Amino acid sequence: MNVILYYNSSDPRVLSKAISQVGEAGHATQATDSFLIENPVLLMDYNVDYVSANYFYIEEFGRYYYMTEAPEIVNGNQLRITGHIDVLMSHKAAIRNADIIANRSASNNNPYIPDNMIGDQGTLQHYIRSISSTPFNATSNNYVLHIAGKN
Amino acid sequence: MAYELPYTYETSEENPDKVTVENFYTCDQNESYKDGFLIRGAGSGLYPVQGQYKDYEEEAVSVSVFEVSQTGRYCIIVPSREYQNDIQCNSDVRLNSGEEGLLLFTYKYNEAGEEPRESTAGTIPGTIGTYDSKDTAYAFTTNIPVFKLEDKQKAHDYVYAANTQEAVAILKEYAINYQEAEFDKDTETYYIYNSYGSASYTRGEIGTPQSQVSRNIIFRANVPPVLYFDENTFQVYLKAPAIVDGYYSSNMFEAENCPVQDYVEGKIGSIDYKGPFYSNIDRRDAAGLANPEDGTYNYGFTWISNINIFGSEEDAAEALATGDYSKSSNYYDIQAGNTVSHPPTFGQKETTTTFGGGSFLSPFIQSYVMSETGVKNIADAFYSNDTTLIDNIKKGLELFGASPFEALVGLWVFPFDVTNMVTTSPQTYVYFGSYQHTGVNVSKVINLAANYLNAGSVFIAPLFKSYRDFEPYTSLSVYLPFVGWQKLDIATYLNHTVNIRYYVDIYTGSGIVVLLADGVMVDYFTVASIGIQLPLTGQNMSEYANSALNSLLGVAGGVVGGAASGAMVSAGNPAGAIIGGLIGGAAGVAKGAFDMSQKAKPKDLNRTKGSYSGGSGFYMPRYVIFRYDIHDLIVPNNLTSIYGRPSSYGGKLGNLSGFVSCDTVKLNTNGMSEAEINELSSLLQSGIYV
Numbered sequence: 001m002n003v004i005l006y007y008n009s010s011d012p013r014v015l016s017k018a019i020s021q022v023g024e025a026g027h028a029t030q031a032t033d034s035f036l037i038e039n040p041v042l043l044m045d046y047n048v049d050y051v052s053a054n055y056f057y058i059e060e061f062g063r064y065y066y067m068t069e070a071p072e073i074v075n076g077n078q079l080r081i082t083g084h085i086d087v088l089m090s091h092k093a094a095i096r097n098a099d100i101i102a103n104r105s106a107s108n109n110n111p112y113i114p115d116n117m118i119g120d121q122g123t124l125q126h127y128i129r130s131i132s133s134t135p136f137n138a139t140s141n142n143y144v145l146h147i148a149g150k151n
Numbered sequence: 152m153a154y155e156l157p158y159t160y161e162t163s164e165e166n167p168d169k170v171t172v173e174n175f176y177t178c179d180q181n182e183s184y185k186d187g188f189l190i191r192g193a194g195s196g197l198y199p200v201q202g203q204y205k206d207y208e209e210e211a212v213s214v215s216v217f218e219v220s221q222t223g224r225y226c227i228i229v230p231s232r233e234y235q236n237d238i239q240c241n242s243d244v245r246l247n248s249g250e251e252g253l254l255l256f257t258y259k260y261n262e263a264g265e266e267p268r269e270s271t272a273g274t275i276p277g278t279i280g281t282y283d284s285k286d287t288a289y290a291f292t293t294n295i296p297v298f299k300l301e302d303k304q305k306a307h308d309y310v311y312a313a314n315t316q317e318a319v320a321i322l323k324e325y326a327i328n329y330q331e332a333e334f335d336k337d338t339e340t341y342y343i344y345n346s347y348g349s350a351s352y353t354r355g356e357i358g359t360p361q362s363q364v365s366r367n368i369i370f371r372a373n374v375p376p377v378l379y380f381d382e383n384t385f386q387v388y389l390k391a392p393a394i395v396d397g398y399y400s401s402n403m404f405e406a407e408n409c410p411v412q413d414y415v416e417g418k419i420g421s422i423d424y425k426g427p428f429y430s431n432i433d434r435r436d437a438a439g440l441a442n443p444e445d446g447t448y449n450y451g452f453t454w455i456s457n458i459n460i461f462g463s464e465e466d467a468a469e470a471l472a473t474g475d476y477s478k479s480s481n482y483y484d485i486q487a488g489n490t491v492s493h494p495p496t497f498g499q500k501e502t503t504t505t506f507g508g509g510s511f512l513s514p515f516i517q518s519y520v521m522s523e524t525g526v527k528n529i530a531d532a533f534y535s536n537d538t539t540l541i542d543n544i545k546k547g548l549e550l551f552g553a554s555p556f557e558a559l560v561g562l563w564v565f566p567f568d569v570t571n572m573v574t575t576s577p578q579t580y581v582y583f584g585s586y587q588h589t590g591v592n593v594s595k596v597i598n599l600a601a602n603y604l605n606a607g608s609v610f611i612a613p614l615f616k617s618y619r620d621f622e623p624y625t626s627l628s629v630y631l632p633f634v635g636w637q638k639l640d641i642a643t644y645l646n647h648t649v650n651i652r653y654y655v656d657i658y659t660g661s662g663i664v665v666l667l668a669d670g671v672m673v674d675y676f677t678v679a680s681i682g683i684q685l686p687l688t689g690q691n692m693s694e695y696a697n698s699a700l701n702s703l704l705g706v707a708g709g710v711v712g713g714a715a716s717g718a719m720v721s722a723g724n725p726a727g728a729i730i731g732g733l734i735g736g737a738a739g740v741a742k743g744a745f746d747m748s749q750k751a752k753p754k755d756l757n758r759t760k761g762s763y764s765g766g767s768g769f770y771m772p773r774y775v776i777f778r779y780d781i782h783d784l785i786v787p788n789n790l791t792s793i794y795g796r797p798s799s800y801g802g803k804l805g806n807l808s809g810f811v812s813c814d815t816v817k818l819n820t821n822g823m824s825e826a827e828i829n830e831l832s833s834l835l836q837s838g839i840y841v
Contacts, residue, residue, distance in 0.1 A: 014840045038826050087831045088839060091823065095831070096805030096841075099817040104795035104838065106809025111324075111617035113797035114624075117790055121783035127614070129777040131607030135653070136566040136632050136681075136773035140522040141594065144569055144657050144682070145529065146560035149517045149582030 001060050003028040003042060003081075008055035012066070015088045015095060023049045028058075031080050037061055038085040039068075046079045056083060064089040304791070324616075504672040516560055518596040518657065519581050520569040526562065528591045529581070543586040558583045563660055565682040566632075566773060567604055572655055574598035596657070606632070606651035606664075606775050611644040614779060620645055624784070630776040631664050633681045639666075643673050651775050655681050683769070794838070804841065812838035 003026075006019040025044035032041050040058060044050070054067045065083030072080045088095065102108070305325040312318035469478070476482055512518070519525075532540040569575075575594035580587050611627070613620040620641070627641035631651065647668035655662035660682030666674040790796070795810040804811065813835045820828050 011840065013834065013838060016841075036826070037824065038830075085827060085830075087823075087827050088834060091827070091831065094819050094821075094823075095835075096803070097819065098804045098835075099802065100800075100804045100811075100813045100835070101815050102798040102800040102804075102807065102811050103814045104810065104812045105798035105800055105807050106791050106795040106811070107807050108798055108800040109791075109796035110799040111615075111796070113799060114618045115790075115797050117787070117794055119785045121785050123783045125779075125781045125783060127779040127781065129609055129779075131609055131651070131775040131777075133607050134632070134774040135568070135571065135604040135606060138566060138568040141520050141568045141570045142565045143521050143523060143526050144563040144565065144596070145519050145521065145526065145581070145593075146562070146658070147517050147519065147581055147583055148515065148558045148560055149584050149586075 001028045001030075001042070001058055002026050003044060004057040004059070005050050005053035005081075006055040006057065007052055008066070012086070013088070015092050017055070017064070017086070017089050019055055022053045023047055025050065025079075037063070039083065040065060041080065041082045043074070043078050043080050046073060046077050050079055050081075053081075055086075056081065062090070503670045504667060512596065512599055517582060519593040520573075520575050520596060521591070521593045525591050525593055529588065532588060540583075540586075540588060543583070559687050561658075562685045562687055563657065563682040564685055565655070565657070565660070566769060567653075567655075567681075569657060570594050572602055572604060573657060574602075599657075603665075604653040604655065606653055608648055608650040609775075609777060610648045611641075611646065611777065613645055614781065619781070619784065624782050626780040628778045628780065629666070630772065630778070631676060632771065632773045632775065633662075633678050634664055634676050635771075636778075637674075637676055639674065644668055649777075653678070653681065657682070660684060804835075807841050810838055810840055812836060 002024070004021060005023045005025065007022050008017050008019045010017040010019075025047070028042045028044040030041065031043040035041050040061075042058075051071055053071065055064065056067065057064050064086040066086055068082050068084050072082075074080045302325045305321055309318055309321040309325070312321060469475075565572075573596050576597050577592070577594050579592055580589040581591060581593055581595075582588075614625065619625055622641060625641060627639045627644060628636050629639055629651075630636050644666075650667045650670075652665045652667065653662055654665065655678075660680040662678040662681050664676050664678055665672050787793075792809060795812065798811075800807065804813075804816075816832065816835050818828075818831070823831070
């Protein structure tokens with residue numbers, strides 16, 4: 001198998017990882033009798049540059065993988081790497097094209113939905129808006145006398 | 152030189168700097184900006200446009216950051232905690248739709264003892280008064296967008312937006328003083344999108360609309376389209392007079408107003424047609440006669456379902472291309488299910504509340520409005536050594552008993568000009584029975600048809616334009632004179648102009664205060680007593696005090712007997728009935744011989760229980776006060792970037808950026824194993840960074 005080794009500096013939740021290539025092993029083989037495509041274990045010729053890798057791509061599978069543990073030097077001249085699939089990076093095209101209903105988003109949010117991540121500080125602010133004009137300040141024509149009398 | 156937020160300007164403790172945001176004003180083609188100022192600065196040699204001021208005093212004043220931008224845009228950022236009532240976010244402040252609110256401002260500065268000099272560092276042009284160590288006024292010549300501190304990243308995005316469209320989009324959502332401009336109905340052009348298009352027909356030809364359909368034709372009208380409901384024909388119509396492009400040569404009228412068109416199921420002449428609108432094909436003139444002349448005419452469309460209406464051709468074209476109609480002005484109405492089908496099932500929306508016509512005068516009682524001098528005139532006549540008045544009253548009022556004071560039914564004093572409340576006629580005399588007492592200036596009440604006291608209007612503005620504007624995060628209360636503090640449902644009042652009206656019954660002093668939102672009554676409160684009934688006699692005094700005490704004790708509105716009655720006891724007969732009144736009152740106590748049971752009874756006064764009684768309301772503020780009570784919330788600065796904000800977005804995930812978590816996902820899982828699908832589903836629900 002052709003395996004490209006990378007150094008990944010992105011958070012695992014990032015869809016499109018920031019990866020820098022550290023090497024390419026063109027003749028990697030499986031290190032165990034069988035493995036699931038999601039959790040490969042591979043052997044490759046040792047190369048000191050590969051030791052810094054924490055991420056790899058298997059061309060035949062078309063998938064990206066995290067190294068679940070540091071590369072292990074075995075048999076004196078080989079490197080064994082164990083990985084777990086990065087489903088985000090491996091299927092990012094399909095993910096970008098997915099139809100979703102988001103409940104939280106950094107770029108498209110609805111300010112009228114309460115946010116349970118925001119806590120109450122426990123204090124109240126009072127803001128006043130008064131209407132300065134009032135009809136209740138008359139000093140004339142403000143008495144009414146009711147009298148029993150003719151019209 | 153670009154600045155990154157936040158930018159801190161070093162100040163000294165010896166000379167603390169203070170910037171206060173005091174007022175906003177609009178400069179919509181008026182000169183008012185020259186009379187006001189926006190920012191008061193302090194400290195010498197300071198560049199407000201470059202710095203951030205901190206207030207070292209305990210009293211909360213605003214902290215503002217101005218950001219200088221190479222794009223020519225500026226803004227003010229204020230902390231939410233400093234968002235005080237003097238930062239008006241109301242209809243008086245506006246950034247016109249499409250504008251970016253560029254701030255024009257120049258200032259001078261001087262070191263102590265020096266002459267003012269022009270600033271040279273990328274300033275915001277405007278005018279400024281003398282810049283000295285304290286209370287310097289900066290005058291701005293146009294509106295400036297204001298952002299809350301929690302939206303400072305958006306403020307930054309605004310000033311550095313790549314284009315006007317992007318900048319305005321940020322303004323609309325985050326600038327707290329942004330308001331859509333009103334369309335000028337006489338000159339603005341509206342665009343009506345109609346996917347069925349139209350075709351030009353010459354006279355005499357009847358075509359098949361389907362064959363002429365062009366999906367990209369947009370009708371233009373130079374008056375706003377009006378959707379209205381005709382109760383007689385149960386039709387919903389969209390009036391779009393003076394169509395200029397793509398006229399439909401059917402039922403065109405020269406009259407300005409389009410007539411109602413009858414709906415005929417799927418028929419145009421002899422052609423079957425099904426579409427969102429229908430119109431007769433005959434061309435007629437204003438008299439309803441066939442008119443063969445070509446030209447541009449007004450005519451109406453009849454829609455059988457809702458049509459999205461856009462304010463710009465660009466938005467309409469974009470909707471055509473994307474199928475996303477959310478930019479139409481009636482989009483949310485349609486989504487909410489306000490679809491009108493034929494026949495329609497909804498009614499008219501209330502736009503104005505019509506009030507009752509007022510109360511009724513008694514022909515047995517005359518009511519005179521007067522000032523204090525008039526009252527004293529009559530009182531002096533009663534107590535004069537010259538008993539002419541008393542003697543003449545006795546002659547004409549024997550049926551009232553021995554005391555001429557019985558002719559005085561009641562004396563009220565109100566805090567308002569009563570002639571503004573009722574209809575009066577000026578004269579210089581009053582009648583006691585049949586006796587005319589002259590030499591007194593009064594206004595006789597001739598009609599109780601309702602006027603009302605206007606206690607003012609205020610626009611209830613959203614403070615946050617978010618969920619924080621609503622309960623339980625923000626509460627709204629109002630202090631109403633003679634009522635007290637009342638809690639209001641903030642959702643009812645938000646974004647409405649609230650008008651407060653008082654309707655007062657001058658016979659009982661009670662009243663109703665009505666709150667209207669944009670002309671529609673939404674709340675009302677009864678008022679115990681706006682007026683004070685003043686005692687006329689000693690007997691009257693005890694009854695007055697009783698009533699006041701009972702009202703305070705919470706037993707007003709009814710006759711109280713026995714030990715529960717007030718402390719004062721009236722001696723002698725109670726006075727006659729209270730007549731008239733907005734609120735129906737109990738009949739007066741019949742006159743009769745003095746007895747022990749009636750001795751304990753206070754006069755049955757027609758009052759509604761309220762907050763104040765007697766004259767106590769006169770001591771309280773006599774103007775309306777609205778109060779927002781706002782919970783302070785803790786908003787982590789990195790919340791949006793780390794965890795996003797609540798969203799109702801539906802669409803392609805690839806259209807989003809940053810953090811996103813999903814309620815539900817529809818994904819093409821072709822080629823994925825079940826384990827991959829499960830892991831992916833879990834990640835999308837917990838959140839990823841796109």
